[in-house]
Amino acid sequence: MMQAYFEGKREASNIGMLVAGLIFGFAVLGFLIAYGVAFGWVPLGERIDILRSSLNSVEHIVIFASLVYAACCLRTAYGLYTREQASLRWSQWMLFVTVMIGGAILLSVAIPVGLKFSLLLGQHSDLRNAIAADTGGLASMALAIGEALISICLFVIALLALLALLVFLIPPLESLRDRPGARLIASPPRKFVQAILTVLFAGVVCFLVAGAAVVPEYPGQTTIRDAENHRLLAGLLFFLPAFFAYRVVRQVEEQSDELRRALALTPGKYIRANLAKSPSAGAIIGFIAIFMGFTMATDLFLEPSSVASFLSNVATKGVIAIGVTYLMISGEFDLSVGSILGVTALSFMNFMTHGAPVFGVVGPVPAALLAIFIAFILGAINGVLLISTRIPSFIVTLGTMLAFRAITLVAIAGGRILRYSDHHESLPVIGISNIVFLALAVVGLGVVAFTAYRVLPVLYRGASHAWSIRRNNGDFGTSGAIVRSAVFALILLILLAIVVWLLAVLSYHGSASGGQIVEVGYFDLFNGRVLQIGSEGDFFHMQIPRNANVRLAIVWWFIFVAIFHVVLTSTSFGNSIFATGGNEGAARAQGVNVDRVKLQNFVIVALLTGIAAIYETARNPGVDPLKGTGWELEVIAMTVIGGALLTGGYGSVVGSLLGALIFGMLQTGLVLVGIESRLFSGTIGVIIIAAVVLNTLVRGARQN
Amino acid sequence: MQYEQKNSDALVDMIDIHKYFGSVQVLRGIDFHVDRQEIVGLLGDNGAGKSTLIKVLTGFHSLTRGQIFFDDQAVNIHSPHDARELGIETVHQDLALVPLMSIARNFWLGQEPTYEVGPFKFLDKKMMARESIQALADVGIHIRDSEETVGTMSGGERQSIAIGRAVYFGKKLLILDEPTSALSVGETQKVLDYTIAAKEKGMSVIFITHNIRHVYEVADRFTIIERGHKLGDFHKSEVTENEVADMIVTGQIPERLRLYEEEEEGGD
Numbered sequence: 004m005m006q007a008y009f010e011g012k013r014e015a016s017n018i019g020m021l022v023a024g025l026i027f028g029f030a031v032l033g034f035l036i037a038y039g040v041a042f043g044w045v046p047l048g049e050r051i052d053i054l055r056s057s058l059n060s061v062e063h064i065v066i067f068a069s070l071v072y073a074a075c076c077l078r079t080a081y082g083l084y085t086r087e088q089a090s091l092r093w094s095q096w097m098l099f100v101t102v103m104i105g106g107a108i109l110l111s112v113a114i115p116v117g118l119k120f121s122l123l124l125g126q127h128s129d130l131r132n133a134i135a136a137d138t139g140g141l142a143s144m145a146l147a148i149g150e151a152l153i154s155i156c157l158f159v160i161a162l163l164a165l166l167a168l169l170v171f172l173i174p175p176l177e178s179l180r181d182r183p184g185a186r187l188i189a190s191p192p193r194k195f196v197q198a199i200l201t202v203l204f205a206g207v208v209c210f211l212v213a214g215a216a217v218v219p220e221y222p223g224q225t226t227i228r229d230a231e232n233h234r235l236l237a238g239l240l241f242f243l244p245a246f247f248a249y250r251v252v253r254q255v256e257e258q259s260d261e262l263r264r265a266l267a268l269t270p271g272k273y274i275r276a277n278l279a280k281s282p283s284a285g286a287i288i289g290f291i292a293i294f295m296g297f298t299m300a301t302d303l304f305l306e307p308s309s310v311a312s313f314l315s316n317v318a319t320k321g322v323i324a325i326g327v328t329y330l331m332i333s334g335e336f337d338l339s340v341g342s343i344l345g346v347t348a349l350s351f352m353n354f355m356t357h358g359a360p361v362f363g364v365v366g367p368v369p370a371a372l373l374a375i376f377i378a379f380i381l382g383a384i385n386g387v388l389l390i391s392t393r394i395p396s397f398i399v400t401l402g403t404m405l406a407f408r409a410i411t412l413v414a415i416a417g418g419r420i421l422r423y424s425d426h427h428e429s430l431p432v433i434g435i436s437n438i439v440f441l442a443l444a445v446v447g448l449g450v451v452a453f454t455a456y457r458v459l460p461v462l463y464r465g466a467s468h469a470w471s472i473r474r475n476n477g478d479f480g481t482s483g484a485i486v487r488s489a490v491f492a493l494i495l496l497i498l499l500a501i502v503v504w505l506l507a508v509l510s511y512h513g514s515a516s517g518g519q520i521v522e523v524g525y526f527d528l529f530n531g532r533v534l535q536i537g538s539e540g541d542f543f544h545m546q547i548p549r550n551a552n553v554r555l556a557i558v559w560w561f562i563f564v565a566i567f568h569v570v571l572t573s574t575s576f577g578n579s580i581f582a583t584g585g586n587e588g589a590a591r592a593q594g595v596n597v598d599r600v601k602l603q604n605f606v607i608v609a610l611l612t613g614i615a616a617i618y619e620t621a622r623n624p625g626v627d628p629l630k631g632t633g634w635e636l637e638v639i640a641m642t643v644i645g646g647a648l649l650t651g652g653y654g655s656v657v658g659s660l661l662g663a664l665i666f667g668m669l670q671t672g673l674v675l676v677g678i679e680s681r682l683f684s685g686t687i688g689v690i691i692i693a694a695v696v697l698n699t700l701v702r703g704a705r706q707n
Numbered sequence: 708m709q710y711e712q713k714n715s716d717a718l719v720d721m722i723d724i725h726k727y728f729g730s731v732q733v734l735r736g737i738d739f740h741v742d743r744q745e746i747v748g749l750l751g752d753n754g755a756g757k758s759t760l761i762k763v764l765t766g767f768h769s770l771t772r773g774q775i776f777f778d779d780q781a782v783n784i785h786s787p788h789d790a791r792e793l794g795i796e797t798v799h800q801d802l803a804l805v806p807l808m809s810i811a812r813n814f815w816l817g818q819e820p821t822y823e824v825g826p827f828k829f830l831d832k833k834m835m836a837r838e839s840i841q842a843l844a845d846v847g848i849h850i851r852d853s854e855e856t857v858g859t860m861s862g863g864e865r866q867s868i869a870i871g872r873a874v875y876f877g878k879k880l881l882i883l884d885e886p887t888s889a890l891s892v893g894e895t896q897k898v899l900d901y902t903i904a905a906k907e908k909g910m911s912v913i914f915i916t917h918n919i920r921h922v923y924e925v926a927d928r929f930t931i932i933e934r935g936h937k938l939g940d941f942h943k944s945e946v947t948e949n950e951v952a953d954m955i956v957t958g959q960i961p962e963r964l965r966l967y968e969e970e971e972e973g974g975d
Contacts, residue, residue, distance in 0.1 A: 582808065594791050
């Protein structure tokens with residue numbers, strides 16, 4: 004249809020104009036949102052005052068985003084109006100974005116309604132009778148229709164399953180397979196499946212309607228605010244026309260091959276193809292889904308205190324998960340990390356309270372170094388045992404898990420908890436001269452400048468090349484290079500700003516206190532609570548709410564993820580890790596020292612576990628002999644959710660980060676939503692299986 | 708026990724090679740040599756000891772007795788890495804490529820090009836992609852995208868890439884272990900072409916197979932192994948395809964060739 008429009012056929016001009024008008028309408032909507040937010044008609048913060056002049060940062064972002072969106076819509080609508088072929092690609096993207104926005108708005112109504120309704124049904128066993136008794140009401144009608152539709156669906160599906168069982172699982176019915184009926188069951192017609200799904204969807208919608216009608220009547224237990232119901236209309240407004248237009252605007256035959264290929268890649272396909280390239284596709288999808296789900300289900304989820312709490316909770320485990328990912332990619336497995344954590348934490352504390360063997364009682368930094376050295380030895384024991392005996396790593400580390408645990412149990416008799424405060428009066432502090440900070444800032448500046456010097460010219464060349472191609476073709480495609488360089492330049496700018504800010508803060512401190520030495524607690528340096536960023540009056544100043552528990556380990560964690568990600572993907576060591584797990588024989592034949600790689604990975608896991616142990620101890624300066632019990636499986640769960648294959652050869656550090664985040668979000672979110680926290684482990688189990696299935700599907704899609 | 712090199716001109720000369728696995732005697736005194744720029748077909752039935760002989764040469768197994776001369780030097784090869792250092796590239800039957808890694812990463816595995824930033828070395832991914840596509844094109848393998856994973860490719864394509872890599876990196880000797888056993892007719896023909904391409908690049912090739920038809924076309928000489936012993940060396944001009952096939956199956960040297968062989972043995 005759209006092709007006819009571009010060819011200038013008369014009968015197609017209506018539909019083309021309609022799509023152009025629709026996109027123009029979306030542009031207007033974007034401007035309206037920007038206007039409304041900018042002038043306070045659409046408040047996005049906790050302000051009662053409508054006539055306010057100051058906007059918060061979220062509102063700034065929304066204004067910017069909707070203006071960009073509106074501009075893109077305008078350009079696309081203009082392109083469609085002038086029958087510019089390349090604009091079709093943009094229109095696809097604009098409509099895709101609009102569908103997504105509409106869908107998100109719809110979901111943001113549906114999820115809380117559904118959740119609250121199901122919680123209500125669970126709490127009041129007689130609620131169903133009460134609704135049914137209220138004959139003629141919207142709720143009872145919708146509930147009745149919904150239950151009927153869903154039960155019809157279930158009945159049909161059960162019938163089909165039974166038939167399929169009869170046809171295929173009873174062996175001697177070979178001759179039946181070629182009958183048309185059997186084929187229908189094996190691959191039911193598309194229309195039939197669609198019909199069942201539609202009926203099911205209608206049933207769910209009826210349930211939601213019933214929920215929306217019933218839930219407000221129970222204000223004590225739970226509420227649905229008017230705002231949520233009003234969003235439904237906006238969501239439908241966005242969703243339906245955009246969805247319709249997206250289906251209409253399909254690819255067209257183009258003159259040039261390149262343009263056709265660009266256009267054949269619809270947004271859906273493009274995103275799928277890019278996702279399939281990433282080892283952690285399942286984790287990305289899961290992360291987005293769970294994050295959006297909790298955000299929509301409860302307002303409490305995005306509170307700084309909850310975000311901080313889930314980040315702080317998983318930061319230490321996330322650090323271990325990085326190492327476990329390395330090990331798993333190289334085809335091995337470590338069950339002993341929990342015990343190594345216990346031993347390291349214990350020795351760290353012991354060196355500061357009772358003294359190390361040779362050095363006596365030492366300060367925190369030497370104690371930490373010695374403790375990490377002990378972790379190194381334990382990891383090396385794992386690795387050497389594996390290499391020399393060729394026992395599967397599962398057995399080796401199962402043994403060392405139990406053996407290492409004995410160390411803590413024997414060292415602290417009677418299950419006492421070893422506390423720092425029992426032996427010292429105050430926590431240790433270190434005086435740091437601001438020259439150190441200054442040096443750090445200078446080093447940071449150097450790194451940023453060097454990166455910019457190396458990367459920016461290349462990116463600029465790529466971008467200008469892409470720009471000239473665009474000019475010549477009259478296409479507004481091929482913009483990947485341009486976007487990439489713009490994003491990278493932005494990141495560099497932000498880094499530069501941070502470094503400059505660091506310099507400014509330091510020079511301020513330096514001048515005010517006359518170059519005085521800043522006192523910092525050692526434990527705070529390892530894993531302290533961050534109370535504010537910047538000082539009062541700075542541009543970057545951010546006061547962190549008192550109830551938000553932001554720990555420094557989060558920062559360390561992200562730094563470790565960045566470093567280990569680069570090592571894994573861009574060094575020959577990383578390459579040999581993948582090869583070792585992917586095909587050990589091939590790796591060996593190509594001259595990779597497989598045993599050394601495995602040993603190194605066991606040591607890396609142990610070192611990271613040691614570092615995590617220091618964080619844990621610094622957060623709570625007391626060591627329990629059972630510290631870290633059960634962590635090994637949680638960490639493996641994070642890694643597996645993140646896309647690493649248990650059989651080796653595949654996985655990513657970023658995936659382990661996402662896996663850990665999913666873990667943390669579930670831990671915090673389930674409590675906030677009001678679901679019993681005892682369901683946590685059950686949910687995690689379901690998520691693990693779902694994530695692995697998703698990863699396998701995506702990898703399968705890649706190979707076809 | 709001191710050994711002396713018998714074939715003064717050969718690239719590889721393996722003399723009196725014995726290999727025992729416990730009490731199992733797999734190789735019982737085999738002499739084997741490869742001349743420069745020569746394609747040798749190493750033939751024998753399953754279990755004859757072809758692969759073991761090659762694994763001794765490439766450092767997977769250490770030899771029980773015997774001596775290897777490579778490039779007129781007595782050498783001790785203890786690991787695949789040593790063999791590689793000498794200039795021996797091997798394409799193994801099942802140990803060729805890592806399925807979950809991309810073509811470029813497989814191609815450069817174990818000898819990745821890097822650039823340095825201060826003390827750190829990073830993979831030169833651009834060069835890896837460019838060079839691997841170019842190098843594979845040089846031996847006649849055309850790939851679409853060097854970022855594609857090997858797991859998505861057919862058996863023949865994988866074998867081609869493994870051979871292309873070996874030709875690219877191989878300095879002196881290329882060993883192909885059953886390269887055609889799982890391939891279609893067309894793919895087999897391609898592999899034979901790569902073999903000739905390697906010879907033209909100045910390399911010697913050992914082509915291991917139990918299927919004479921695959922190797923008769925390209926090989927200059929055949930070495931036939933029978934239960935740990937060498938049956939004999941035959942130049943292509945001396946024997947017909949059928950005679951070689953018979954020898955592999957029966958383990959007997961035909962009447963016509965026996966005299967000639969004994970003369971040569973006596974001449975040494």
